[in-house]
Amino acid sequence: VLTQSPDFQSVTPNEKVTITCRASQSIGGTLHWYQQKPGQSPKLLIKFASQSMSGVPSRFSGSGSGTDFTLTINSLEAEDAATYYCHQSSSLPITFGQGTRLEIK
């Protein structure tokens, strides 16, 4: 089971945001982060805890291993309003976190 926190956060532009994902058992580094905007499919931001995908703005970064992981967004921009999901692929069944919705004030 993956548990994200918070479920919802209202933030102002230029603020730093931290989203956490906790696994119920150790998953090593097989944790990935996605961004989903309304009406769109999820987009992969970070793979294997800390590897940024090509084309993803540098303000997005990931860290962690074992059971505790973090997605950090530095200097938030208006376009970052979205729901963010973590995803573990360490073992079957594949699971996703419940999502964290970011609202930009």
Place this chain on the structure above:
Amino acid sequence: EVQLVESGGGLVQPGGSLRLSCAASGFTLSNYWMYWVRQAPGKGLVWVSGINNDGSSTTYADSVKGRFTISRDNAKNTLYLQMNSLGAEDTAVYHCVRVLPGGYDSATDYWGQGTLVTVSS
């Protein structure tokens, strides 16, 4: 350009069946594991099923095991999901998803837009 285009969704009565298809283009389907992931309206992402490159290995979420069957035809560049004994809890947008090379234990890099399945009388 990689594209995944789902079809086959629609309105079905409880207990009914549907077969979803996913047409893949822009890459060689046989090189990748594939998933189906669903998202109920206003809800989060739920993994449904996965299949390995040549279709010899399949895996399912407990909630669909025995009711859904994933398959693929690499020659036709198409992924399928046969869904039987549908219930209201299966109502969702179903996404076809490509897994990065390396097996099921990797991230996913391309998602189709999804096809909506509504189970209702």
